[in-house]
Amino acid sequence: MTFAPAEPCLLIIWHSRTGASAAMAHAAADGAGAAASLLSAIDASSEMLLGADGYIFCCPENLGSMSGLMKEMFDRAYYPVLGQIEGRPYATLIAAGSDGEGATRQIDRIVTGWRLRRVVEPCIVNLAAQTPEAITAPKLVPDRALDQCREIGAAIAEGLRLGLF
Numbered sequence: 001m002t003f004a005p006a007e008p009c010l011l012i013i014w015h016s017r018t019g020a021s022a023a024m025a026h027a028a029a030d031g032a033g034a035a036a037s038l039l040s041a042i043d044a045s046s047e048m049l050l051g052a053d054g055y056i057f058c059c060p061e062n063l064g065s066m067s068g069l070m071k072e073m074f075d076r077a078y079y080p081v082l083g084q085i086e087g088r089p090y091a092t093l094i095a096a097g098s099d100g101e102g103a104t105r106q107i108d109r110i111v112t113g114w115r116l117r118r119v120v121e122p123c124i125v126n127l128a129a130q131t132p133e134a135i136t137a138p139k140l141v142p143d144r145a146l147d148q149c150r151e152i153g154a155a156i157a158e159g160l161r162l163g164l165f
Contacts, residue, residue: 007053008035008053008054008157008160008161009035009037009051009052009053009054009160010032010035010036010037010052010053010054010055010056010153010156010157010160011037011039011044011048011049011051011052011054011055011056012025012028012029012032012036012037012038012039012055012056012058012153013039013040013041013044013055013056013057013058013070013073014038014039014040014041014057014058014059014093015040015041015042015058015059015060015067015069015070015073016058016059016060016095017060017062017067017136018060018095018135018136018137018138018139019138019139019140020060020095020125020127020139020140020141021058021059021060021067021093021094021095023139023140023141023146024058024093024095024123024125024141024145024146024149025038025056025058025093025149026038027141027146027147027149027150027153028056028058028093028149028150028152028153029153030150030153031149031150031151031152031153031154031155031157032153032154032156032157033154033157035157035160035161036153036157037052041059041067041069041070041072041073042069042072042073044073044076044077045076045077046076046077046080046081049077049081049085050081050084050085052088053088053089053160053165054088054089054090054119054156054159054160054165055088055089055090055091055116056090056091056092056093056152056153056156057070057090057091057092057093057107057111058092058093058094058095059093059094059095059103060094060095060096060103061094061095061096061097061098061099061100061102061103062103064102064103065102065103065106066094066102066103066106066107067103070107071106074107074110078110078113078114081114082113082114085114085115085116086114086115086116087115087116087117088116088117088165089116089117089118089119089156089159089160089165090111090116090117090118090119091118091119091120091122091123091152091156092104092107092108092118092122092123093123093125093149093152094122094123094124094125095125095127095139095141096124096125096126096127097126097127097128097129097130097134097135098126098128098130099124099126100122100124100125100126101124104122104124117165119156119159119165120152120155120156123145123148123149123152125141125142125145127139127141
């Protein structure tokens with residue numbers, strides 16, 4: 001598969017089990033318009049990261065951590081892109097059952113090594129799923145949260161177009 005992103009390219013890498021993170025990532029892509037390249041974490045490669053101008057990382061918080069498939073994407077891509085993407089902008093969108101801070105901290109810690117620059121405060125959508133049934137059930141993200149994801153996608157895409165990042 002050849003990866004030929006539009007210029008500029010905002011790569012939105014996501015993982016979802018219950019639909020919440022997928023909905024958030026798609027909303028961010030809608031906001032970013034033509035600049036968006038939406039990609040499942042399982043399909044993300046270091047070449048795709050190198051070809052992008054900025055990033056949104058979107059995943060659920062599972063057991064106080066980022067999802068395993070998102071972590072696996074970082075494991076695969078970390079060293080191949082190290083030293084080659086410094087200064088590029090990023091944001092995080094986290095679907096959480098409670099606070100979402102653990103996943104946010106993990107992603108921030110990893111991308112600190114890449115020297116990425118956070119340009120938007122973390123977007124954590126607390127869906128208050130606390131029972132096993134609620135945690136594993138399909139999720140509906142509130143419209144106001146999806147609007148916030150669209151705004152984040154639009155803002156980063158516009159910043160890339162204007163050369164602010």
